[in-house]
Amino acid sequence: MTIPSTLYIGLMSGTSMDGVDGMLADFAGNAIVSLAAAFVPFPPALRAALMGLQSWGENEIEREAIAANDLAACYAECVEALLPAAPGPIRAIAVHGQTIRHRPDLGFTRQTNNPALLAELTGIDVIADFRSRDIAARGQGAPLVPAFHMAQFGQPGRTRAVVNIGGIANISVLHADGRVGGFDTGPGNVLMDGWIARHLGRDYDADGAWAASGTLNHGLLEALLDEPYFTMPAPKSTGRDLFHMDWLDLRLKGSPALPPADVQATLTELTALTIARAIHAEAAQVDAVYVCGGGAYNGTLLRALAAALGGKTIVESTAVLGVAPNRVEALAFAWLGYRFNLREAGNLPAVTGAQGPRVLGALYPA
Ligand SMILES: Nc1ncnc2c1ncn2[C@@H]1O[C@H](COP(=O)(O)OP(=O)(O)O)[C@@H](O)[C@H]1O
Ligand SMILES: [Mg+2]
Structure with missing residues (x-):
């Protein structure tokens, strides 16, 4: 029936x-x-x-x-x-x-x-x-959400990026002419969640407060960015198959005895930077970036993303477009x-x- x-x-x-x-x-x-x-x-x-x-x-x-x-x-x-x-x-x-x-x-x-x-x-x-x-x-x-992002958030004549920051992060770039591009950028929250669970026994870093208490470590960031996935051309998608705690531990070997909060700060920067680079790879210029997924509740991450985008691009949660990020x-x-x-x-x-x-x-x- x-x-x-x-x-x-x-x-x-x-x-x-x-x-x-x-x-x-x-x-x-x-x-x-x-x-x-x-x-x-x-x-x-x-x-x-x-x-x-x-x-x-x-x-x-x-x-x-x-x-x-x-x-x-x-x-x-x-x-x-x-x-x-x-x-x-x-x-x-x-x-x-x-x-x-x-x-x-x-x-x-x-x-x-x-x-x-x-x-x-x-x-x-x-x-x-x-x-x-x-x-x-x-x-x-994957990702399968870009068609919906276009239907819900697209605006003719404007170039918008929608970023979903779940365990893995993915972008949809809604071009002014109606074309849609998008792919998984790499880790969203998955490594940050795993790291804070290991060190503080919490499920996630609420508002990114722990990350904000640490200092970005450039050596570690370079080691993390060395992952070939980040520079692979689209189409591409990923998951916990690649980005898991063993992946992180292997790359931490070159930075022994870092304070755990510094690692968290660096993981937050990794998520922000790889998302920003992905957006720029898909569109030289975007009018605004709208963030959804649980990562939209991480203020430290959103500030890092805005900075990684050059400081001039509007970064907001999808709530301003009428749909709460979660x-x-x-x-x-x-x-x-x-x-x-x-x-x-x-x-x-x-x-x-x-x-x-x-x-x-x-x-x-x-
Ligand atoms: N208040 C918060 N502060 C920081 N991170 C948060 C907050 N709320 C949720 N998150 C993050 O969002 C994740 C859940 O996001 P979600 O969009 O459900 O991802 P997924 O689709 O992978 O399940 C949590 O694991 C956590 O990392
Ligand atoms: Mg979830």
């Missing part, structure tokens, strides 16, 4: 593995109207299980399947939190899943999930696995679900490198 509804729920859980962001939105008449937001943090055991699936380990298949079931329960909880705000039946849930491997170079990406269980728990159509089709068409499978990516997935039901493409071949536009996702009917 097809529900004549334009209400969608988008669910996003990214590389930070902090939890699931959900958005309820209405796309009636092709407009994008946000109706409600919800966040469900991952229970510590689920987070640990997902972390344990990020690299090779014993009994992976069974551990993945069990984590996928627990994840689906978490997704269902987020849906439950949104339903009271729905003015009618939900057309579909669009769910990203949790990335446990991202290897477009080997022809696959894996977002673990149990969409069948989510359909069973909610009684709502579920659209899942958005990245595989783009990779099958020889694309990177809501953008879940809203993007709701929109990708809407595109799936229209059988319209969700990818931008100029961004992912795919052989053409493709309808993204797979349907699990209610």
Whole structure:
């Protein structure tokens, strides 16, 4: 049975593995109207299980399947939190899943999930696995949000950059003539989160206060910037497969006994500088930069980004354009679900490198 509804729920859980962001939105008449937001943090055991699936380990298949079931329960909880705000039946849930491997170079990406269980728990159509089709068409499978960024934030005649700073950071450059460029720039919060967890036992560096107490170390910054990924031409995408704590530890060997706060300051600068360089590689000049994702709540990082852009470019959160930074990516997935039901493409071949536009996702009917 097809529900004549334009209400969608988008669910996003990214590389930070902090939890699931959900958005309820209405796309009636092709407009994008946000109706409600919800966040469900991952229970510590689920987070640990997902972390344990990020690299090779014993009994992976069974551990993945069990984590996928627990994840689906978490997704269902987020849906439950949104339903009271729905003015009618939900057309579909669009769910990203949790990335446990991202290897477009080997022809696959894996977002673990149990969409069948989510359909069973909610009684709502579920659209899942958005990245595989783009990779099958020889694309990177990422980033998938630039088309939405253009639909939501693009303004003809203006060149805008939208920066999503999650665990990994990605940019969308919305050119004045309607072209869209974009790619993953490298680490967003993932290394900063890992470093503060190791030294202070916190999940993240709130507002970048710890980083602000440290001093940038140029030797370490150079060692970090030596990573070939940063100068690789687009299309490109990355994940925890490359940027993990072993990656950092290897590069810290040349800077022994640095105060931990100095390392945090340097990691913050690394994120800011690689984003700024990526924006300039895509457009010599941009009118403004809008930041979303959890990194938008890191004041030290935003100041570093503004400085790395030369100090004259406007750097704001997407809130000034009407969407709170922590809501953008879940809203993007709701929109990708809407595109799936229209059988319209969700990818931008100029961004992912795919052989053409493709309808993204797979349907699990209610
Ligand atoms: N108040 C804050 N100050 C600094 N960083 C924050 C704050 N709130 C969230 N973050 C960062 O944002 C991350 C979550 O961002 P999110 O957009 O959900 O990323 P992902 O899509 O990878 O899950 C956290 O892990 C943390 O690093
Ligand atoms: Mg998150």
